[in-house]
Amino acid sequence: MTHRIRDEWVKFTFIIPALLFFVLVVVFPFIRGLNIAFTNWDGIAPTYDYVGLRNLQLLFTDTELLDPIKNTLLFTVITTICINVFGLLLAVALNTKFPGVNLLKSFIFMPMVISLVLAAIIWRYIYSDIFPILFQTDGGLLGNPTTVMIGIAIICVWKEIGLAMVIYYAGLQTIPKDMYESARIDGATSYKQFTKITVPLLLPAFTYCIPLWIGTGLRQFDYPMVATKGGPVHRPRRLPCMSITMNSLISKPATDRCQPLCCLYLF
Amino acid sequence: MNTTHPAAATVQVQEPRPRRKWSQILRVALLYLIAILFLFPFYIAVVYSIKTPVETAQSPLAFPTHIAWSNYAEAIEASNFFLALRNSVLTTVGTVALTIAVCSMAAYVIARNNTRFYNFFYYLFMSSIMLPFQVLMFPLYKTWSELSLLNTIPGLIIALTGVQIGYFAFLYVGFIKTVPKELEESAVLDGASRYRTFYSIIFPLLKPINSTILVLSALGAWNDFVVSMILVQKKEASTLPLVQFQFFGEYTSQVNMAFAAIILSMIPIMIFYLFAQKWIIGGVTAGAVKG
Numbered sequence: 342m343t344h345r346i347r348d349e350w351v352k353f354t355f356i357i358p359a360l361l362f363f364v365l366v367v368v369f370p371f372i373r374g375l376n377i378a379f380t381n382w383d384g385i386a387p388t389y390d391y392v393g394l395r396n397l398q399l400l401f402t403d404t405e406l407l408d409p410i411k412n413t414l415l416f417t418v419i420t421t422i423c424i425n426v427f428g429l430l431l432a433v434a435l436n437t438k439f440p441g442v443n444l445l446k447s448f449i450f451m452p453m454v455i456s457l458v459l460a461a462i463i464w465r466y467i468y469s470d471i472f473p474i475l476f477q478t479d480g481g482l483l484g485n486p487t488t489v490m491i492g493i494a495i496i497c498v499w500k501e502i503g504l505a506m507v508i509y510y511a512g513l514q515t516i517p518k519d520m521y522e523s524a525r526i527d528g529a530t531s532y533k534q535f536t537k538i539t540v541p542l543l544l545p546a547f548t549y550c551i552p553l554w555i556g557t558g559l560r561q562f563d564y565p566m567v568a569t570k571g572g573p574v575h576r577p578r579r580l581p582c583m584s585i586t587m588n589s590l591i592s593k594p595a596t597d598r599c600q601p602l603c604c605l606y607l608f
Numbered sequence: 609m610n611t612t613h614p615a616a617a618t619v620q621v622q623e624p625r626p627r628r629k630w631s632q633i634l635r636v637a638l639l640y641l642i643a644i645l646f647l648f649p650f651y652i653a654v655v656y657s658i659k660t661p662v663e664t665a666q667s668p669l670a671f672p673t674h675i676a677w678s679n680y681a682e683a684i685e686a687s688n689f690f691l692a693l694r695n696s697v698l699t700t701v702g703t704v705a706l707t708i709a710v711c712s713m714a715a716y717v718i719a720r721n722n723t724r725f726y727n728f729f730y731y732l733f734m735s736s737i738m739l740p741f742q743v744l745m746f747p748l749y750k751t752w753s754e755l756s757l758l759n760t761i762p763g764l765i766i767a768l769t770g771v772q773i774g775y776f777a778f779l780y781v782g783f784i785k786t787v788p789k790e791l792e793e794s795a796v797l798d799g800a801s802r803y804r805t806f807y808s809i810i811f812p813l814l815k816p817i818n819s820t821i822l823v824l825s826a827l828g829a830w831n832d833f834v835v836s837m838i839l840v841q842k843k844e845a846s847t848l849p850l851v852q853f854q855f856f857g858e859y860t861s862q863v864n865m866a867f868a869a870i871i872l873s874m875i876p877i878m879i880f881y882l883f884a885q886k887w888i889i890g891g892v893t894a895g896a897v898k899g
Contacts, residue, residue: 353717366772367739367744434639439632446889455874456831456833456877466652467652
């Protein structure tokens with residue numbers, strides 16, 4: 342009996358290191374955050390009071406906070422659709438043999454390996470310096486509140502489409518070639534082959550990719566943060582998400598927004 | 609009336625169709641065009657980094673007539689490049705080593721013990737996959753400042769490891785369930801302890817998933833911006849993405865030099881990518897398919 346208890350304990354020790362890190366980094370801060378959501382803590386002050394559900398109420402009455410929520414949803418829809426549709430099309434187009442096909446695949450995946458900061462900074466200069474030459478626009482894609490979302494979405498799609506492409510490509514490899522052959526003999530057009538064979542058999546890839554980018558979109562923070570440098574507090578109103586959060590933390594102005602924000606992320 | 613005679617059908621399929629060939633050429637050409645479009649931002653970054661401000665103003669797109677290498681020398685000095693590189697390497701190595709050690713062990717007992725007790729930990733770890741990091745941002749910052757872990761490399765490593773645990777433990781559990789039990793059972797019968805069994809028998813069998821996780825967590829740690837942005841605000845512990853971000857804030861007037869700094873910090877990850885390309889793409893898709 343004691344031997345069994347000892348063995349159970351030995352087994353449990355395997356999980357302890359992971360648990361320690363996890364509790365310290367995720368569980369404990371999460372509980373603290375939950376706590377903050379019900380207080381009037383401003384992010385810096387040593388003391389705070391509990392205010393119940395007032396923050397939640399603020400969240401739904403403050404129109405400045407509703408804007409980023411709307412923007413986040415729109416951003417998610419745009420990027421999820423673009424990344425998945427174009428990623429799938431690229432995967433299908435690259436699923437043939439021609440000279441340089443592997444090179445093209447690695448080029449399209451390349452933006453995925455560089456850091457987001459690099460991607461956003463490079464694109465900032467493409468918008469401001471190169472776009473005016475190529476498209477005769479004023480180039481203020483990121484400075485203009487109505488187009489900033491498109492600007493950030495382009496960066497996001499450019500960077501992440503490679504991942505969608507390789508996942509769909511891997512999915513395509515699992516589809517047996519003779520299915521297409523027999524479909525062709527039966528006289529199916531390539532469009533029919535795509536909708537009746539490729540799409541249904543790629544279902545596992547879809548169920549991975551679509552939630553992945555919905556999640557990425559909804560949690561979006563870093564693209565707008567880097568692309569627009571965080572911006573002054575009043576500016577990011579129309580940005581996808583929450584540059585306000587960063588600002589209040591880094592530049593530490595007393596802000597009355599950080600508890601509603603904690604609330605926002607929790608609910 | 610049966611017109612589709614089997615022999616006739618095969619003949620029809622094998623008949624060469626010139627229209628198809630043209631569409632194939634068109635498609636390949638289009639794909640090359642798309643690839644060039646994808647590379648265009650990289651071209652801009654390179655070209656900017658080797659131009660003088662005068663040339664940039666004259667024609668941002670054109671390749672320079674004479675290459676200004678001095679941008680690079682200035683960038684190395686002004687951005688404290690080697691310190692940031694060292695910090696990035698230390699952070700990445702530490703995070704990857706810890707993640708693999710800690711996650712594989714935990715996943716092993718979770719995968720092998722299908723009890724309510726261990727399933728609880730499985731779901732606990734997994735629940736963090738969908739958790740937005742922003743939820744943890746404020747409280748993590750506060751906790752780290754209380755523990756004096758702010759602005760330190762170990763602090764950053766611990767945070768990055770903790771954030772990654774959910775996803776990688778999940779991948780490990782999936783993989784370990786496919787590893788046959790017989791080998792470890794015979795080791796236990798031979799009197800090996802659980803630790804010994806794990807390190808000499810199980811861990812070597814995990815080679816495929818270990819390399820996947822090595823690649824994924826190395827890319828994640830190397831490119832991380834949000835976690836390090838919150839926890840590091842001083843130069844001593846800044847990693848490359850942080851230095852680039854701050855550098856561009858300070859040197860907006862010296863765009864060319866700043867772009868040289870960008871190219872410099874891109875070089876290590878690009879070399880890694882070129883040499884480990886198959887491995888990276890394989891790792892990413894393995895993570896996707898098994899996840």
